[in-house]
Amino acid sequence: xxxxxxxxxxxxxxxxxxxxxxxxxxxxxxxxxxxxxxxxxxxxxxxxxxxxxxxxxxxxxxxxxxxxxxxxxxxxxxxxxxxxxxxxxxxxxxxxxxxxxxxxxxxxxxxxxxxxxxxxxxxxxxxxxxxxxxxxxxxxxxxxxxxxxxxxxxxxxxxxxxxxxxxxxxxxxxxxxxx
Amino acid sequence: xxxxxxxxxxxxxxxxxxxxxxxxxxxxxxxxxxxxxxxxxxxxxxxxxxxxxxxxxxxxxxxxxxxxxxxxxxxxxxxxxxxxxxxxxxxxxxxxxxxxxxxxxxxxxxxxxxxxxxxxxxxxxxxxxxxxxxxxxxxxxxxxxxxxxxxxxxxxxxxxxxxxxxxxxxxxxxxxxxxxxxxxxxxxxxxxxxxxxxxxxxxxxxxxxxxxxxxxxxxxxxxxxxxxxxxxxxxxxxxxxxxxxxxxxxxxxxxxxxxxxxxxxxxxxxxxxxxxxxxxxxxxxxxxxxxxxxxxxxx
Numbered sequence: 314x315x316x317x318x319x320x321x322x323x324x325x326x327x328x329x330x331x332x333x334x335x336x337x338x339x340x341x342x343x344x345x346x347x348x349x350x351x352x353x354x355x356x357x358x359x360x361x362x363x364x365x366x367x368x369x370x371x372x373x374x375x376x377x378x379x380x381x382x383x384x385x386x387x388x389x390x391x392x393x394x395x396x397x398x399x400x401x402x403x404x405x406x407x408x409x410x411x412x413x414x415x416x417x418x419x420x421x422x423x424x425x426x427x428x429x430x431x432x433x434x435x436x437x438x439x440x441x442x443x444x445x446x447x448x449x450x451x452x453x454x455x456x457x458x459x460x461x462x463x464x465x466x467x468x469x470x471x472x473x474x475x476x477x478x479x480x481x482x483x484x485x486x487x488x489x490x491x492x
Numbered sequence: 493x494x495x496x497x498x499x500x501x502x503x504x505x506x507x508x509x510x511x512x513x514x515x516x517x518x519x520x521x522x523x524x525x526x527x528x529x530x531x532x533x534x535x536x537x538x539x540x541x542x543x544x545x546x547x548x549x550x551x552x553x554x555x556x557x558x559x560x561x562x563x564x565x566x567x568x569x570x571x572x573x574x575x576x577x578x579x580x581x582x583x584x585x586x587x588x589x590x591x592x593x594x595x596x597x598x599x600x601x602x603x604x605x606x607x608x609x610x611x612x613x614x615x616x617x618x619x620x621x622x623x624x625x626x627x628x629x630x631x632x633x634x635x636x637x638x639x640x641x642x643x644x645x646x647x648x649x650x651x652x653x654x655x656x657x658x659x660x661x662x663x664x665x666x667x668x669x670x671x672x673x674x675x676x677x678x679x680x681x682x683x684x685x686x687x688x689x690x691x692x693x694x695x696x697x698x699x700x701x702x703x704x705x706x707x708x709x710x711x712x713x714x715x716x717x718x719x720x721x722x723x724x725x726x727x728x729x730x731x732x733x734x735x736x737x738x739x740x741x742x743x744x745x746x747x748x749x750x751x752x753x754x755x756x757x758x759x760x761x762x763x764x765x766x767x768x769x770x771x772x773x774x775x776x777x778x779x780x781x782x783x784x785x786x787x788x789x790x791x
Binding site for chain 1: 560
């Protein structure tokens with residue numbers, strides 16, 4: 314089985330927002346429609362302090378709360394464990410946005426339907442496992458791949474760097490963070 | 493990053509109206525069994541119940557923009573029975589149909605079968621509880637994610653339903669209004685129970701491991717929502733009705749209680765309950781903060 318996942322190394326992130334811009338271009342999003350949002354956290358104690366940028370996006374949870382609350386079946390866990398929104402089924406009730414503990418879903422102002430990170434299915438379906446945000450990142454802070462394959466680049470990096478989901482076991486997230 | 497509430501005033505209105513409608517039907521059934529002679533008041537409840545729920549559902553469909561643009565998608569609402577919203581659709585559908593049949597039978601002066609009234613009452617209670625469960629299953633919001641919320645919404649729904657029927661009764665059926673003493677005494681206790689439930693909800697929420705719990709409670713008690721919470725909800729919605737009804741039911745003379753002045757005092761108390769009921773939904777929907785966005789209540 315293929316379970317797509319991602320690693321985001323915030324120690325490499327410079328906060329340039331290139332991933333968000335690339336994502337908006339790739340997915341042809343509205344100007345105010347972001348699949349990636351940024352949280353900033355201060356770390357350390359004075360005088361040794363730093364500002365950490367944490368890009369947040371759909372965590373593609375195996376036990377996706379959005380899919381369990383979606384009344385129409387628009388939000389679902391699809392092939393490769395990628396959480397997707399069937400735009401033709403979404404009524405825009407925003408229940409998934411309330412149920413998502415990570416607050417990473419957005420409403421498309423034109424259609425009224427809800428959307429979010431698609432793990433660039435255009436790439437994965439062709440066999441080339443990559444995401445636009447991964448390609449765009451100038452510091453290689455992002456790695457995408459198959460979590461079920463222990464030899465994949467992402468699986469090895471998660472073990473090496475002790476990467477963890479952003480909020481512990483809140484959900485079974487497939488995006489791992491190095492912090 | 494700042495947090496914008498996902499659901500707004502329209503959803504607060506819907507939650508309020510759905511609860512009120514369910515509560516109004518419960519009130520009509522209560523009158524049927526406890527005050528069978530008060531047919532006008534009963535009919536008021538039977539008119540309010542489907543009317544406000546249908547208004548609420550129209551608001552809901554309007555708010556669901558993608559479905560509003562493609563109405564056929566609403567048929568898909570019955571596909572995921574793991575979703576509280578799907579169950580809500582079932583309860584609402586059965587409730588509206590039953591409430592409309594009961595209303596038509598009443599208006600045609602035909603006998604309403606007892607079982608039909610009871611089915612409608614159970615569905616009305618289900619609608620009230622579901623509005624709480626709808627928010628309750630969202631684990632990202634400490635203010636919602638507690639089993640107290642459905643109970644609070646249930647009590648508030650029955651309270652606002654009874655207040656709406658009694659308020660309309662003061663003007664449309666003043667003679668019957670004086671007769672429904674058992675209903676009034678039952679209704680008296682609901683704001684008292686609500687006060688206890690709200691206090692419990694805030695204590696439990698503020699102790700949530702995530703700071704979002706305390707931030708939400710602080711926003712209500714001393715932040716942006718403080719005036720709304722203390723003045724409109726606690727004073728007008730809970731304390732005033734309790735004090736006024738306590739006076740009317742147990743302290744005032746029978747002459748004062750049944751006089752026009754006494755009725756107006758009760759009307760004021762019922763209007764307070766309705767305002768409090770709406771403000772409660774609005775605050776619960778708007779003041780809840782999610783656990784993964786850090787936003788202090790002072791900002």
